[in-house]
Amino acid sequence: MKLWGGRFEQPADRDFELFSASFDFDRRLAQADVRGSRVHAEGLHRAGVLDDGEAASLAWAFDQLEAEFAEPPEAQPDVEDVHTYVFERLASMAGAAARKLQTGRSRNEQVALDLKLFLRDAHAALQQALGSLVAALAGFADEHAAVLIPGYTHMQRAQPISLGHHALAYAEMLLRDASRLSDASRRLDACPLGSGALAGSPWPMDREAAARALGFSAITENSLDATSDRDFAIETVFALSLMAVHLSRFAEDWILYASSEFGWLIPGDAFSTGSSLMPQKKNPDALELIRGKSARQIGHLTQMLVLLKGLPLAYNRDLQEDKESLFDALDTGLACLRIAQGVVATTRVDAARAAAAAADPALLATDLADLLVANGVPFHDAHGTVGAIITAAQQEGRDFRSFSAEELVRFTPALTTAAVATLTPEASVARRDLPGGTAVNQVRRQAQRVSERAAAMLR
Numbered sequence: 001m002k003l004w005g006g007r008f009e010q011p012a013d014r015d016f017e018l019f020s021a022s023f024d025f026d027r028r029l030a031q032a033d034v035r036g037s038r039v040h041a042e043g044l045h046r047a048g049v050l051d052d053g054e055a056a057s058l059a060w061a062f063d064q065l066e067a068e069f070a071e072p073p074e075a076q077p078d079v080e081d082v083h084t085y086v087f088e089r090l091a092s093m094a095g096a097a098a099r100k101l102q103t104g105r106s107r108n109e110q111v112a113l114d115l116k117l118f119l120r121d122a123h124a125a126l127q128q129a130l131g132s133l134v135a136a137l138a139g140f141a142d143e144h145a146a147v148l149i150p151g152y153t154h155m156q157r158a159q160p161i162s163l164g165h166h167a168l169a170y171a172e173m174l175l176r177d178a179s180r181l182s183d184a185s186r187r188l189d190a191c192p193l194g195s196g197a198l199a200g201s202p203w204p205m206d207r208e209a210a211a212r213a214l215g216f217s218a219i220t221e222n223s224l225d226a227t228s229d230r231d232f233a234i235e236t237v238f239a240l241s242l243m244a245v246h247l248s249r250f251a252e253d254w255i256l257y258a259s260s261e262f263g264w265l266i267p268g269d270a271f272s273t274g275s276s277l278m279p280q281k282k283n284p285d286a287l288e289l290i291r292g293k294s295a296r297q298i299g300h301l302t303q304m305l306v307l308l309k310g311l312p313l314a315y316n317r318d319l320q321e322d323k324e325s326l327f328d329a330l331d332t333g334l335a336c337l338r339i340a341q342g343v344v345a346t347t348r349v350d351a352a353r354a355a356a357a358a359a360d361p362a363l364l365a366t367d368l369a370d371l372l373v374a375n376g377v378p379f380h381d382a383h384g385t386v387g388a389i390i391t392a393a394q395q396e397g398r399d400f401r402s403f404s405a406e407e408l409v410r411f412t413p414a415l416t417t418a419a420v421a422t423l424t425p426e427a428s429v430a431r432r433d434l435p436g437g438t439a440v441n442q443v444r445r446q447a448q449r450v451s452e453r454a455a456a457m458l459r
Contacts, residue, residue, distance in 0.1 A: 017080070020317070024075040025324050026082040031069040032117035033086045033110065038062040039213045040105055040193060043205045049104075054097035061093035082114070083107050104205065106197035108227040108315040115326075116188045117214065119236055122330045123185045126240075129337035130178045131457030136344040137171040138454060140164070142447035145440045147351050148358035148425050149257075149264055159366055160358045160425040163264070163349065164447060165438040170250045171450045177243040178457060184239055188232035191216035195223035198314035228314045233326050234304045237297075240333040244297035247336050251287040254343070258284050263353040268346025271339065286343050290336050297332060300325040358425045361399045365390050367428045368400070368420070375414040385412050 038059070045055040065086065079085045090098035141164035151161035191211035194201050200223040207219045220226035258265040267284050275281035303325045311318055365386050372382035389411050393400040401420050408415045433439040436446070 018077070020320075021077070021079070022081045022320050022323065023079040023085060024077075025327060026111075026320075027072045027075060027085065028327060029082045029111075029114040029118055030073055030086060031066060032114040033082055034062055034065045034069060035117055035214065036110060036113045036193060037086060037090070037101060039210050041101060042213065043194075043210055044100065044103055044203070046209075047203045047205060049203065050097065050100055054094075054100065057094040057097045058090065058101065061090050061098070064093060065089055081107070083110050104196065104201040104203040105193075106195075106227070106315075108197050109192050109195040111319075112192040112195070112227055112229065113214075115230075115233060115323075116192070116216075119188055119232065119326075120185065120215070123181055123236070126181055126330070126334060126337070127178055127457050129334055129341070130174055130181075130243075131454045133337050133341040133344065134171050134174050134178075135451060135454035135458070136341045137167045137174070138447045138451040140344050140347075141167040141171070141450070142444055144349050144351075145443040145447065147349055147354050148429060149354045150357050150360060150363055151438075157360055157363055160363045160428050161438040162429060162440060162443045163354060164440075164443040166253070167344075168443065168446050168450060170246065173246040173249075174243070175450070175453060177239060177246060180239040180242065181236070184232060184235040187235065189216055190218045190220045190226075192220045192226035192229075195220060195226040198224055198227055224314045228311065228316070228319070230304070230308055230319060230322055233322055234301070234308065237301045237304050237326060237329045240329045241294075241297045241301040243333060244294035244336065247340055248291045248294035250340065251291040254347070255284050255287050255291070258287075258347075262357070263350055264357070266348040266350060267343065268348070270346050271343045286339050290340055293332050293336055297329055300329040355425075361393070361401060362390055363425065364401075364423045364428055367423050367431070368415075370431075371419055371423070372412065372414050377412070377414050 041050060041055060041058045041062070044050045045052075050058070068089075073085060076085070079088075087098060087101070090101065141162075143164070144167070145162050145164035147163040148160050149163050149166065150157040151159050151166070191207070191214055193210045193214070194205050194207040196202075211217070211219045220229075254265055254267075256262055258267050267282065267287075269282075271284075271286035273283050273285040275283065304322060307318060307321055368389065369379065369382040369386045372385060373379050377385070389400050389403070389408075392411075393403070401423060403417070403420070405417050408417065408420065430439050433442060435442065
């Protein structure tokens with residue numbers, strides 16, 4: 001049954017029908033379509049289009065369909081789209097009353113409304129998954145706040161840091177991702193019901209009442225924009241794409257740190273695989289897949305942006321192509337968050353391997369320069385002096401802290417062996433005791449703050 005076939009004398013080409021059908025993917029919107037249709041029917045009842053009996057009949061049918069669509073209906077090749085399917089199910093239950101339901105309403109506004117309702121639920125699920133991962137990272141950070149590792153810039157060893165501090169850096173990225181999703185949620189919080197195909201409804205519908213009934217805080221202000229707007233979907237996919245990039249960076253670091261060359265992390269068996277040929281292998285496939293899926297998410301964002309860029313107002317059928325990218329971006333983002341949380345929860349730490357790496361004396365070069373600054377040497381001069389000391393030590397295969405007083409004085413009279421001997425990775429980390437720094441007590445404070453924010457997301 002077609003919702004639009006009144007002016008056509010010939011049936012559509014079969015290949016074209018299959019080409020244009022969307023029910024195999026937009027069937028996920030079935031429950032949202034029922035929710036929107038229920039509120040539209042209530043508006044038609046108030047407007048006098050539906051009598052009491054018809055309204056009651058439809059209300060009963062909506063109750064049945066909401067339960068039926070707790071899971072999306074099965075794909076069916078002869079159904080054009082979700083709106084047609086819901087109409088056919090309503091007609092089988094409510095009879096002639098269902099044939100009045102499209103009064104003053106277009107599929108154009110239906111799909112905009114359905115997507116917003118669907119996304120609102122999806123955002124809630126994503127925030128829960130983000131909260132769980134952030135909580136896991138906060139727990140990991142607190143447990144391993146005193147484990148020291150080399151920090152890197154340019155993939156070169158730089159300064160000693162807390163492993164917990166490193167984990168919290170990714171928690172901060174994910175908290176920003178959660179904030180972006182919340183921000184996108186605010187902009188999808190406007191109800192398009194009552195926009196018609198493009199010009200609005202001619203019937204005396206109470207749009208504000210419909211918005212309240214559907215849980216929206218506002219109505220859309222322009223019917224042309226409302227039926228063709230997909231900004232809210234693109235913003236969601238953008239937030240998911242940037243989140244995927246953050247997860248990819250996290251995965252890259254943990255893959256490196258789990259390698260034999262680093263050996264600081266030991267991935268759990270539950271999120272690792274082996275080799276079909278090499279029995280000794282334990283591969284971090286979960287992390288590799290998270291890293292790989294970032295490309296998929298970026299592709300979805302590009303597709304959605306290009307889809308929208310040349311469309312004239314108002315609705316165009318091109319917009320049907322938004323859903324597969326949107327749905328897959330949501331599914332992929334949610335899966336990556338859940339798998340990442342499992343990885344964090346099951347990964348163990350080899351503190352001895354980490355400590356051995358953090359013991360590299362070159363990591364203390366900045367602290368050595370700070371000693372000189374404390375003795376009145378301008379930092380630029382201290383930088384040059386320490387560079388010479390580190391170069392000499394490396395050429396001789398020595399720890400600069402083993403230099404004698406006579407050796408040190410060749411570089412500067414401002415250093416003593418006693419002062420140099422105080423330089424350790426633990427002391428270096430402890431000195432970074434400002435908010436946001438890598439000192440162990442600061443890391444534990446940060447972990448507590450992040451844990452509290454995660455708990456708020458999970459409520």
